[in-house]
Amino acid sequence: MSVPANNIPGLLDEHHSDAGGYFSHLDALEAESIFILREVAAECRNAALLFSGGKDSAVALHLARKAYFPEKVGFTLLHVDTEHNYPEVIEFRDRIAEKFGCKLVVRSLEDSIKRGTIRMKSPDEARNPYQSVTLLESIAEFEFDACIGGGRRDEEKARAKERIFSFRDEFGQWDPKNQRPELWELYNTRVHKGENMRVFPISNWTELDVWQYILREKIELPEIYFAHERDIVRRNGVLVPVTHLTPPKPGETIEKITCRFRTVGDIPCTAPVESTAATIEDIVRETAVTRITERGATRLDDQTSDAAMERRKKEGYF
Amino acid sequence: MSTHTGLLRFITAGSVDDGKSTLIGRLLYDSKSILADQLSAIEKTSERRGLTQVDLSLLTDGLEAEREQGITIDVAYRYFATPKRKFIIGDAPGHEQYTRNMVTAASTADVGIILIDARRGVLPQTRRHSYLARLVGIPRVVLAINKMDLVDYSREVFETIRTDYLAFAENLGFTEILPIPMSALEGDNVVETGDRMPWYTGPTLVDYLDTVPALHDGSDHPFRFPVQRVTRVMLGNQAEAVIGLPTEGEFRGYQGGVAAGTVRIGDAVRVLPIGKTSTVKSILTADGPLTEAQADSAVVLELADEIDISRGDMLVAASAEPIVTQDLEATMCWLSEEELTPQRKYWIKHTSRTVRASFKELLYRVDVNTLEKISGVDTLRMNDIARVKLRLQQPIFVDSYSENRITGSFIVIDDATNNTVGAGVIAPE
Known part of the structure; x- marks a missing residue:
């Protein structure tokens, strides 16, 4: 069941489409994402863009630059740091934030552990599941009403059913049975104080779209x-x-x-x-x-069960 | 003007019994969009359930709650690509109580696939799905007459269903209806033709999807640009070099997406609601200036004149303006479990403009199974489709939904819960 590499539209196409001609799938995805990010910029009071230095967040930041153009990106870059990251990635995170003149806030799991809000069962346990706690604490600290993430619907079954503007209550919980209907490009961004939106501007991208876009846009x-x-x-x-x-x-x-x-x-x-x-x-x-x-x-963390991600999202995870 | 879009969105409407999940599984499988670990997971599950064949429908099983109940509770999105296009499938559940999910998924679709079980023919739900697809402006449908393997690939069965459906759908006003005999289970006429129905000489489903025009392809509607955000910057202190801007002074531009038509430098535009006219001075993007931008593009527009413009205003072709109105008559779908309280005021969001609205009159409800109009409506309940009259606190700028999905649609927001409780299309009856 191998796939010939030419089985993909414009696989290695580095060029933007000409105006008036072909509107490629990357053009369409990019325009949709920029539109979403501009809705956040216009309607949310204080939005953060979750920036880990990973490829999806690098693409989200690139799109945010295009959305804000000619202004600087107005979102705060937030990294919930497990302090178990590769040093190259942390160096990249800091350098890119500075390069584009973005405000970067780093909040560490270590601080939550010291505060006693995270209690790990053992010191070498995987830290990803605990990120939700520090994330929710950061949202409360900075009063973010929207957090933009690089999640994609092709990643996982629970994500496939999540809205682009995903409402979270004051506990950061996602309720899959009670999501706001999302029609046309009319996104409902309204939240009460203490609640927030998780926003996924690249929901409709696949892993391959992301790489094709990184190639076309020469994203670092x-x-x-x-x-x-x-x-x-x-x-x-x-x-x-x-x-x-x-x-x-x-x-x-x-x-x-x-x-x-x-x-x-x-x-x-x-x-x-x-x-x-x-x-x-x-x-x-x-x-x-x-x-x-x-x-x-x-991912060594999602393999435990089919429903691992669904449960984590209900607990406030991205 | 776009001639071909490399991205196509379509919905599949039908129930589990029509083999909808199997069809989606087949599309993903035959287009090689399923990867080995996903396949081995569903192989294991199929085996555990005592099936002799891999159940492709398991690929679209989503949430824990759904797996427990064996149903689909919400819209899910799936992705696959062919050498010609990337596709986004909006998978809308078929149960009657989920009209709102079907409407949601269909609102962004270029094409609808209506599934029919060849053994059962045209059912009330077929009519319901077709009506809803048309209501939200899907111009083209594929009538997927599925499970042909269970009727011996009979041409007569196919022809009978085709005739029945066309007789019913004649009045709905689709641009195109393409009936295809199919076996999603065996794969006939999904990606490959197969050799069991030589009497069918039309395209396979994927052949059709590869070449069918997307919504805006070749469209020539008048220019519409809802202002999403006003950007003001002092030039010369950007973080990055900006192509196409002077190096000093203040720049003011309007960020947004082109909702319809094409805009070119020098075009005369009218600013709504203020009514002033100006010309387009520049069209900017982070990748450099453009001389024109087509529908769906995200750009920054600069005008030749200084006019007070804010989010929610609209730039439109001076030669063909939309209707500026505070009174709407629309067809609505109520989406919320909490019924409408007609005495209350709600928010409506139309393009980038959110205004107060009150329900002046509930004209009638539509029975989606019989398409009968029922008068004497005193509220709207979840999944109701109804014709209503609204009065708005401020004007909005509308086109008929059939001309322009973006300027012809709105959502209703409850200010107490902030929930999206309704969706409407502005179109003649």
């Missing part, structure tokens, strides 16, 4: 998205990078392989894939023929 990314050599061990069918947080277990063999990350997050729950794709073109080609979903290959 952290180095770890590209092929590099890394020490790993093989565990339950996934590659576990050897780091101080994820040391090899007794009996495991360390291998040096050429790999890259398809998603970037908390070290203990993000695994690389074997790949020699060193350029964005290579990655677009590889993504077009991949046989494993993005999360299936690389």
Whole structure:
């Protein structure tokens, strides 16, 4: 069931469509996303853009720049830092925020742990599930009425059913059975004080759309998205990078392989894939023929059950 | 003017029994949009349920609550691509109580696929789905006469259903109706033709979707530009270089999406509601200046004259203006579990403009199964389709919905709960 790489519209097309001619799928997706971000800019009082340094948030920031043009981006960049991130990604986050003159706020899980609002069962436990707590605390601290995220509906079943403007109550909860209908491009942004919107401007993009767009727009990314050599061990069918947080277990063999990350997050729950794709073109080609979903290959946290994401979203997760 | 859009949105309307989930599964599977881990997950589930064949409908199973009950409770969106196009499927559940989901999914669709079980023919729900598809302005439908494998791929069965449907749909006013005999289970006429229905010589579903015009393709409606946001910047201190702007002074521009038509530099535009006329001085984007912009583009417009313009105002072709009105007659779908209180005031959001509205008159309700008009309506309940008269606190700028989906539609917001409780289209009866 392999896919020929030409089975995709304009796979390696770097050019914008000419006005008056062909309006490509990337043109249509981009225009929709800019429209959504402008609605946030116009109707929300104080919006944050969740910026982790990952590719989806880099694309969201790029779109925000286009939405605000010719102004600087008016959203606060917010990173909920597990402090278990790859240093290259953190360096990238800081550099990009400065480059585009954006206000960056970093709030750490460590602070929530010190406050006692997060109590971990063990110190080496994956930290992603606890991000919701620190996120909700940051929303309260800055009184954000909207938080923009890079979530996509193709990532996961629960996301496929979530609105672009996803209403959250004061506990940050998503109620899948009681979502606001979303018709045409008429987004209802209204919230009461203490409630907020999660906004997903790239809801309708797929992983491949994201990479095609990164190629076309020449969007900068952290180095770890590209092929590099890394020490790993093989565990339950996934590659576990050897780091101080994820040391090899007794009996495991360390291998040096050429790999890259398809998603970037908390070290203990993000695994690389074997790949020699060193350029964005290579990655677009590889993504077009991949046989494993993005999360299936690389996320150690969603594999526990089919409904893992749905439950986490109900608890306030992005 | 766009001649071809590389993105097409369509909805599938039908019930679980029509094989809708199987059809979507088949589209994803045959277009190679399903990946190995997703396939192995549904293989395992199919096996656990004692099925001999992989159940492709499991691919579209969404939430825990739905899997428990074996139903679809909300609109879901799916994605696939062919060498020619990217597609977004709005998957609307078929149960009667979910009219609002169908209307929601259909509001952004270019094409509707109406599913029929070949064994059962045209049912009340077929009529309901077709009526709703037409109500929200879908110009083209594919009548997917599915489960042909269960009627021995019989041409007679297909022809009978086709004739029945066309007789009913004649009055709905679709631009095009394409009946296709199909077996989503076996794959006939979905992506590949297959060899079991040689008597059918039309396109497969995907052949059709690859080439059918998107909503704005070739459209030539007058220019409409609802102002989303006014941008004012002192030039010379941007974070990045800006192509197409002078290096000093103050810049004022209008951010928004072109809702219809094409705009070119030098075009005369009227500013609503103030009524003043100006010309387009520049069309800017972060990627550089343009000489023209087509429908669906997100741009920044600069006018030659200084006019007081805010969000919610609209720039329109000076030669063909929309109707400026505080009185609306519209067809509405009520979306909320909480019924309408006609004595209350609500918000309506129309383009980028949100205004107060009161319900002056509830003219009649439409029975979506019989299409009968029922008078004596005193409220609207969830899933009701009704004809209403509204009075607005401020004017809005409207076109007929059949001309322009964006300037012809609105939503109703309850100011107490902030919920979206209704949706309306502004069109003649």
